[in-house]
Amino acid sequence: MKTALRVFIIFSLGYFVSYLVRGINLPLAPLLSSELGLSPAQLGLLTSLYFFAFAACQLPLGVMLDRFGPRRVLMPLLVLAALGALVSAYAEGFSGLLMGRLLLGVGTSACMMAGLKAIISWFDARHLPLMNGALYAIGGLGAVAVGVPVEWALSVTSWRVLFVTVAMLIGLIVLALFWLVPERSEAQAVSPIGSQWRGIAEVFRSPVFVRIAPLAMVSQGVFLGVQGLWAGPYLRDVTQLSPGAAANMVTIMGLAMVVGAVGFGWLGRRLHSHGIALQSTAVVGMLAFMLAQLLIVLEVPLPVWLLWSFYGFSGTAGVLCYASLAQEFPAQLAGRVSTLLTLALFIGAFIVQYGFGLLLNIWPHGDVFNAALAHRANWILALGVQACALLWFYRGKADRLMLNHVKA
Template identity: 65%
Template sequence: MKLSLRIFAIFSLGYFVSYLVRGINLPLGPLLSSELGLSPAQLGLLTSFYFFAFAGCQLPLGILLDRFGPRKVLASLLLVAALGALTSANAHSFGTLLVGRFLLGVGTSACMMAGLKAIIAWFHHDQLPMMNGALYAIGGLGAMVTGTPVNWALSVTSWRVLFVIVAIGIGLIVSALLFLVPEKDERHPKSTLAAQINGVRDIFRSALFLRTAPLAMASQGVFLGVQGLWAGPYLRDVSRQSPAAAATIVTVIGLAMVLGAAGFGLLARRLEKQGISIHATAGAGMLLFMVSQILILLGTPVPLWLLWGFYGITGTAGVLTFASLTKEFHGHLAGRVSTGLTLVMFVGAFIVQYGFGLLLDAWPHNDGSYAVSAHQASWLIALALQLCAFLWYCRKLPEVATASRVQA
């Protein structure tokens, strides 16, 4: 195996784990609600707290990645994630669960960005869309595990043991990073901390970032928020699916993510050679994601696995915005560009998961089931926000200095 592919595989395992812990509350939700008496709002806050912690780390993380490289940063933070998994395994109250969830969010906050940074360092520029898509696809495998596999595991062991197993797996990945991944001298110009912070400021003020961020935030926020928690309750309450059937569909969503991420990466690269920008391909994909939500909301009379599979495939289109933005900035800003975009995406996911929980709590509910109208209202609000962001995304950039001239 080539060195670059070995490195990609190790960083991808980190991203796999981040997706696993991100979505693990979907199958655990009913157990946690029953054992600890959590309300929909508490469950939404608990699950979304991961995104809150994750988002809060992104700006300093971008500076750390650009200064110290992905290997050291990821290995250090994954140790925090292992601590979070062990804390969750020993939790007997809502507060302790929140602490464990927070540590998991902080500890896995570098998984995607470190992977993207490693791809930029070890692969050719033309391979970025394809490799970014492959990384996201492996994350989809982690999402798949939160469906039927985790439900099967819960039939033979407890949710506490699952968190211990996760901690052990994280420890193995840390060992691989330390002993199997060499340092990469990217030879980027050194700069002061103040200059690096100014680089972050310039990224957030650039016209291209300001045009891209709102739709990335809305689209990926909805996808991550629903896929990570509220897809199961929707399938149960609106589509009237059994827990086993809902778990199967969640697994289908994860598989669709794998296919969609890899497919969009390959498609973007091919279309770019024909003169169609990655920005345009990403926008079209996120528009199709809105269509998938409308079809689900309307109860379109086709098999549910097909509807939610389409949801999973198109929901990955937003990842292309990473490739479209990083191509426009200097390489030594890559970490800060990616983490800045991740920040807005995960703020969106936090708002969706907690916001959906508040809305579901506002309607009468009992026995862990929520009102159909509450689900529908949540989805309609999310669709309206995505549509507004899409119209902003489609506007023409003013004729100003391009983002690629940003210096740090």
């Protein structure tokens, strides 16, 4: 058990770094805009490129994780991530930042899935919801770090030194993976590569995946996209908070995310033991997340910290979809199930981050009123898409129940 916990902690640190570099442009956005003259659309593209690179890697990663195991896949990729942090540190313009961001996206693309695969390999199946939630919670500490801690770091050093520090941290995690994580014998099993890719098709065609993936995609896409970039501008332009107060709110949201990840994992496990499916708990949580967004957009007379805490807490509900889908497929498909779902989630996040930036860029400028309208228009559109995905889920569920009734 001690070895399993050590493995969990090391893989969780990799996911922490993944979350840190994912959201690091949020506090850096004003500096990059002023120092390098980046527009909202350029900021959106720069930040969302991480999600694009992340998503593009998912299909081959699913095959590699199931074929070679999480340790041997994650180590070389994290070396690329460290290189990306160094490229970002020494970038002199938009193109250099794009290259660094691309390398960071590719290099950290396996952090979450490698962690999930390691949990499946080292822990009993009944612990999956809780351990997956714990992994997500530690990743959430990376979201906490991009609030007040990074703001403080930027007050004593430059954003370039910050990227060098990130590269050093990634290097330490690579060394820990090499020296402290043993191989698991099942990770050595090799099946024909054609069979590996057929497994992807099997997951992708599964009715249960087709039903839940769109809802998870838009829900987590909005959560990751806003939490990773647009929360700060929204708090400044719409809620009229100062940069310092906005950073505090981002930290509060990250802490709520940590609590939510652990809480939903614990709740999912408890309810599952009483016969309530993990998928049902996840969907109710994603409904609560939609409510949180609506309350923020409508500016209901509640404390701002409470609204954004509710946002951070409920936004983690989609993580239960990983454990839910893992129960629907054989263990040898675990890596491909996780990476296919992550592919959907990060495509959603890319669309949200870049799309929000495009709308903000084309919306009439010149006053705070128009900026607030643009932010609200983005979120209303996102809520509409989430509602459509929810209808798709319930339609698919009704069709499945009817089919089962006919077969009976």
